[in-house]
Amino acid sequence: MFNSLKKLFGGPSKTLPASQPQGSPSTPAAPAPASGTTPDSLSFLCREAVFDRSGRLAGRLFMVRGSGLQAVAEAPLQRRADDALLTALACSPAAWSSSLAFLPLSSASLDLPVLETISSQNLVLLIHLAATPSDPGALCGRIAELRQRGTGIGIFRQPGHPAFTEVIHLADYGALDVSIVEPATIRDFSAAFRAAERDHKASLFAGHIETLDEHRLCHQWHFDYFHGAFATSTPPRDDDAATDPHKVQLLHMLRLVQGDAETGEIVAAMKQDPPLAFRILRYLNSPLIGLDHRIESLSQALTILGRQRLTRWLSVLLFSVRTPSFGDWLLVECALTRGRLMETLGARLLPGEPPDALFLTGVFSCLDKLLRRPLAELLDEIPLSIEVRDALIERNGPYAPLLALAEASEAFDFERMEKAAQAMAVPADVVNRALLAATAWASEVSEYWE
Numbered sequence: 001m002f003n004s005l006k007k008l009f010g011g012p013s014k015t016l017p018a019s020q021p022q023g024s025p026s027t028p029a030a031p032a033p034a035s036g037t038t039p040d041s042l043s044f045l046c047r048e049a050v051f052d053r054s055g056r057l058a059g060r061l062f063m064v065r066g067s068g069l070q071a072v073a074e075a076p077l078q079r080r081a082d083d084a085l086l087t088a089l090a091c092s093p094a095a096w097s098s099s100l101a102f103l104p105l106s107s108a109s110l111d112l113p114v115l116e117t118i119s120s121q122n123l124v125l126l127i128h129l130a131a132t133p134s135d136p137g138a139l140c141g142r143i144a145e146l147r148q149r150g151t152g153i154g155i156f157r158q159p160g161h162p163a164f165t166e167v168i169h170l171a172d173y174g175a176l177d178v179s180i181v182e183p184a185t186i187r188d189f190s191a192a193f194r195a196a197e198r199d200h201k202a203s204l205f206a207g208h209i210e211t212l213d214e215h216r217l218c219h220q221w222h223f224d225y226f227h228g229a230f231a232t233s234t235p236p237r238d239d240d241a242a243t244d245p246h247k248v249q250l251l252h253m254l255r256l257v258q259g260d261a262e263t264g265e266i267v268a269a270m271k272q273d274p275p276l277a278f279r280i281l282r283y284l285n286s287p288l289i290g291l292d293h294r295i296e297s298l299s300q301a302l303t304i305l306g307r308q309r310l311t312r313w314l315s316v317l318l319f320s321v322r323t324p325s326f327g328d329w330l331l332v333e334c335a336l337t338r339g340r341l342m343e344t345l346g347a348r349l350l351p352g353e354p355p356d357a358l359f360l361t362g363v364f365s366c367l368d369k370l371l372r373r374p375l376a377e378l379l380d381e382i383p384l385s386i387e388v389r390d391a392l393i394e395r396n397g398p399y400a401p402l403l404a405l406a407e408a409s410e411a412f413d414f415e416r417m418e419k420a421a422q423a424m425a426v427p428a429d430v431v432n433r434a435l436l437a438a439t440a441w442a443s444e445v446s447e448y449w450e
Contacts, residue, residue, distance in 0.1 A: 043084040044421075045432040046412040047439060049330060050102055050205075050227045053219065057329045057446075059100025059122070060439065061207075061227050064088060065414050066428065078130075082109035086118055088429065092436035093119035098443045102154070102205070102227070106130050107163075110142050124152035126175050126205065129161045136163040143170050154205055157181075157189050168193070172202055178228070179208040183217055190221040231326040247371065249273045250318050251381065257307045257314065258383040267298045279320075283313060287444075308356045315339075315363045316445060319370060331369055336445055338362035338406040340438035345402055345431070349424055353387075353398065361388050361399045362406050409435055 043066035052058035064085040082105050095101065100122050108130035125146065140163075143153050147170070154173030158164045168174065174193035178186065190204055206218040209228035218226060249272065256266045270277045277298060284295050284305065295301045302310060319335050321328045339362035346358040364384075368375040376393050390397035395404075401424050408416035409431065421431055 043088065043432075044409070044412075044414060044417050044428050045085075045088050045435055047435070048227060048412075049231055049326075049333065050100065050225050051231065051326060051329070052226075053224055055324075055326065057099070057333070057443075058225060059096065059102060059124075061102040061104070061126075062089060063104065065412075078106045079109050079112075082106055083112050083114060086112060086114040088432045089436070090114055090118045091429075091433050092440070093121070094440040095436035096122045097440065098122075100124055100152075100225075102126055102225075104128065107139060108132060110139075110146070115146070120146075120150040122152075123150075124154055124173060124205075126154040126156065126173070126207070127167075128156045129158050129163055129167070136166045139163050140166055140170060143167060147172070157185075169196060169198055172200065173205045173225070174202065175205040175207060176223075177208050178206050178214050178218060179210055186217055186223075187221050190223065194222060231330055246273065246276055247318060249276055250314055254311060254314050254318075254382050257302075257311050263299060263302050266302060270298045276317075279317065280313070283317065289313075308354070312356045312359055315360055318367070319363070320446075331366060332446065333442055334410050335363045335366035335370070336442035337435070337438045338365055338403075338410060340441045341406045341409065341434050342399070342402045344434040344437050345405070345426065346399075348430065349402065349426060350398060357385055357388055358399060358402065360384070361391050361403055364388070365392055365403060365407070405431065 043064045046063045046065060047060040048063075049057055050059045050061055062085060064081055066084065085103060085105075086109075089095070089101070089103070096119075102124045104126045105128070107127050110125075110127070127143075147153055152172045153170060154175040155164070155168050155171040156175045156177065171193075174189065176186065176189050181189075186206075193202065193204060203224040204218075204222060205225045205227070206215075206223040207227045209215050209218060209226055209230045212230050212233065214228075215226055215230045249269070253266065253269050256269055270280065281295060281298070281301065283289075284301050285291070289305075291304065293304070295304060305313075316336065316339075319332045321332065324332065339359040342362040343355045343359040346353055346355060350358070364375075364379070367378050371378060379389055379392060387397050387399050391399035391403050394400075401420060405417065405420035405424065405426075408420050417431070418428075421428060
């Protein structure tokens, strides 16, 4: 997953896995690509979590990989990859409207025309200075232009580069690849970057952090943003989610809503947990639902939304965490993104299927990790359609190919992504837009948990 990033950071490479649907009032259509830009039909997006100092998900680092980006000379490959990345992102700026988007980019790519079309809000270019000599003055001028537009500029630590001393003073972010430096370098770079005089606020970005010890060291030395495999090695909290009273109550309500229970019985179950009832009403009245009327009661929620839509939001709330760890955040991202991705792509590929069933398939594919129980055992407790069960348990049926694509996208297993996309005859740029739409939606959803 981190192979492309390692190349951009300049470290040793590792062998690792490198549109919104219509018909939903809360789902805006994805804008068309900017004029003159054509996404590489075999270039898939990868997005990885970036955390802030409080341990909260602050944004994502985006990369791209594709068959057409292999076996080319290093410099042309990098520029082509940068162009493919920017072109893919230019279509869906909503993916970073509420959080940061970090884009590793070569300084040789700063003249790409697509940079003039991409939204600069919350955008951070993490620039690796190209080996090819360039005019430091011209490079500084271009960086100043981008900053003037509101684009954040990060500069990777490259003390031997002739332009580094000049451009690092312009940086909004000082960036460091933690995996290729000694601990003392982390300390020294932090001290030097923070001590430098500049007329703007600047932050520190630590990339490719592989262990929790490295994360703690970077945190100790005042880094602000943290990316890397350390987060995947952090499991969700040890407390037993299966006995969490809120989650037990949610599962009970899911059984009632999906079963034949009367409305009064469902409302009575909701009222047994007042904080949960408050969160449900707060969530259903959020802009995410896009309702014209405010929902004042739980019985009204059932009447207006219907049982299938209420099932959807109860399943989302299952993944809410009051004080999440890194592992919790990644699990939340996985579940919500899979569900929304399947719903979004399903509107195009399976137009006759109910969107909520596709959404539940994606979300429930992570239920075993959340509740630490076998998935088949959990699904026996919740009445679901045969199509959802077949996809989750048997890995067959009409939803299975979409689930396979969603899982491959989450792991950024390029070979699986390519195979799954080709099996469904869906172009990579369509998958990329759906992934960005799902990312944006997942970011919005988590805002209404606290």
